Amino acid sequence: MTMTQPDNFWFTDSGEAPTCAVDGAGDMLVSMDGIRGKLTRDAPLAKLVWFKTGGNADWLFEPADLDDLCAFVERLDEGTPIMGLGLGSNMIIRDGGVPGVVIRLGKAFSTVKNLGDCRLECGGGASGILVSSTARDAAIAGLEFLRGIPGTVGGFVRMNGGAYGREVSDVLIDCDVLMPNGEFITLPAADLEYSYRHSALPEGAVVVTARFQGEPGDPKEIGAEMDRIAQAREESQPLRTKTGGSTFKNPEGQKAWQLVDAAGCRGLTMGGAQVSEKHTNFLINTGDATSADIEGLGEEVRRRVYENSGVTLEWEIQRVGRP
Template identity: 55%
Template sequence: MTSNLTDAIRAAAPNLRGRLLENQSLADLTWFRVGGPAQVLFSPADEEDLSVFLAALDPAVPVTVIGLGSNLIVRDGGIPGVTIRLGGKAFGSIEIDGDSIRVGTAVPDMRLAKAAAEASLDGLAFFRGIPGSVGGALRMNAGAHGGETTDVLTQVRGIDRTGAARSFTHAEMGFRYRHSSAPDDVIFTGATFRGRAGNREAIEAEMDRVTAAREAAQPIRERTGGSTFKNPEGGKAWQLIDAAGCRGLTRGGAQVSEMHCNFLINRGGATAADIEGLGEEVRRRVRETAGVELHWEIKRIGVDPTQADR
């Protein structure tokens, strides 16, 4: 994808301090290691830089936000407009005050769990089992091993599409299973969580249990994107996928994991179309065999080049 978008952005916001890159590959920023480029990739220096950028950006330019790329398929045609990725010290900070933990949204969930344990704060050990960043956890109410983001969150801050600072209480986030009702145009920049006083050794033992359970049941050393489909009400997605005969199913370089069939993996050389197409085939087979419509948990973004000109 080529355009003069980068030049237009620099002209509208000449004092930007973050990195602004054109036609930047995104494959290396996703756990699947697939996908096309970002037309423009922006990594802001801090909240102020992000605010200035968004205020100056033409409202017609689409904006996409990515985090660690763990629960993400970037389609092979890439992402038009601007892709924003937060990182660095400004969005990777952790501050502990009593039973509260304030973090930037680029902080990996596993690091949040570790920081809470080191401060002897209980209730956040489940984050050890979530392979993403805080920003993604907020957007999808991420959870694992009996805990969810909604259980410990108190407040969120962010910047909206106009560049205005926003804040949200727990109630205003509108959490439900793997979903938040916060406005889609808000880019989360920080969050505050609350733990409870606990025993550090016991908390770390719980984290070790979570780690062992993941390693025993999930293909975490593969190129994967975590759980592919949400669990349907009253059931387990992996059981339906297994019953539909999809364990080990392949398409191109993509495969349904033999270890845990709610995981798709890139065996090497897969395209984004291979992975997404395999997921759609799994959905079709489950629909036919069980009458259940599986819904994607993995976020799929960008342009499908086979559909772009239709």
């Protein structure tokens, strides 16, 4: 059966669901028989990340639901690179694009359910705002800080996301994870071996569901705390620019932004990238930056901070793909 490729999506000539997907060399990536999700070859990713820069994914898969995702991953050849993508808020997609398959969790993975006893079950594609708002409406306190994390559950469970004095490790009960080999497992929080902005999840593992534990609270007080967090972010961070969230991890006992500022990097530019004047731990795309500009500027900031203070800043933003 002949394959055509309108808009980079593989369909059969008859308009039926595709039976296989092939790469640029004509080799079959995976059988699509029975797969209901959308598979796109050479898929642009810049529009899907906050910086609005970067190359294409070799393949982008958007599963219809969990069963669809599991069936697709099980069919991939062993060793095929897999990367999960949420809101793209804390990520640099390099200009050469991302090898293998990028998996983007959509509406089917964006639900939040009240389990009772101050517990929430959240899909990997649910935003921090949705989780915290659902908790507020259910009179569940302790999850307000998620209002300040610009990402989805899958990302901040993997990276132990945190803000305003709390981290995911403080509230996570367990999570359901699809491993790169297609195995579907449930991991208690202790097995993730959390540390600051780090977990033991392997590359290619996709968090599809997580359960959080809160405590009884008053919805009005919870809402007031969420409003305080939202206002604090608005006042201190360049939220209305093309940015990527906090760039560097805070060294123990120090603030990354203070080290960057002390090194004279406020407003520093490289190509179309700039260190934010408003918050120096944020890099921004002023309009025509490449990912190389942004990453290069970050490396220059690290160099200047080390020369000034002797501190080596560690990247917090994920940098993925080919240079």
